[in-house]
Amino acid sequence: MAIYVVMEPPAGNKAEDIRFVRDSFTWLGFLVSPLWLAWNRLWIEAVLAFVVMAVLSAVGERLGLEWAGSMLSLLVSLYVGFEGQGLRIAALRRRGWREWGVVAAANLSEAEMRYAQEAGDDGDEPAPMPRIVPDASLARPPQTGMALGLTHTPGRP
Template sequence: MAIYVVMEPPGRGEKPDTTAFVRDGFSWLGFLVPPLWLLLHRLWIEAALAFVAMALLSMLAEGLNFGLAGPLLSLLVSLYVGLEGQALRIAALRRRGWHEWGVVAAGRIDDADTRYVLEAEAHSDEQAPAQRIVPDAAHARPAHMGIALGLNHTPGRP
């Protein structure tokens, strides 16, 4: 079974079909063609960075006559996108204001959608959403506003 991270759009009153399901795990297409996979998922900056990194590593290996090590350096970028591509998608959705509803385990994306709808209906009838364990940094305030010099400052103590 696969694990899907369920991301909901910024407005809670929107249609439920706008919910995004991001499959957690290795992305073979992201491994084989990283810039194209990133462009497919509208990760423009990440795609440009992956393309530039692959091109620079190839040119560096060509200029220094690394031989077989040249293509292996570009393989590092491919491996990174294959392993962390789905996390990059989730981070991009968070930057756009989407929030994480939770995770759903299912064999296919259709089953994940069905499980999400059933669980969302069950939780909406029971109670309000649970409080976040990790608060947003935008709402946090520093405990002590005094001047601190060096490593000997303890927050909350004068």
């Protein structure tokens, strides 16, 4: 079973706008890190990954250690493979999306069905807020004596 993080859009709750982000290793993110990041509209992360990989390769080549530069670039790819979906979720949060919760399912269509079942249980009307003072007879009577401070009580000099 896979875990899907359900992200709801900021402006409205349309079922077609909801995104399901699978929380797992991303093979495409590992194999072609900057392209995968750009495909998912993570522009800053894509440019940063490309620059870091290029600099590491250039430094390794300059020092005559091509294998070291390649291995360090591989670490960047591994990071994107493991944390790519987390980067997507963080980018959606920055754009105002909110996390509804997580759904465990075998595939995306099952995750959508489970979300629809669980979200349908909430109902359209939110639960009423609890009263702070449950009964007016239990409320404290107004203060009648002197008051400290700069407040003025109407009807008093």
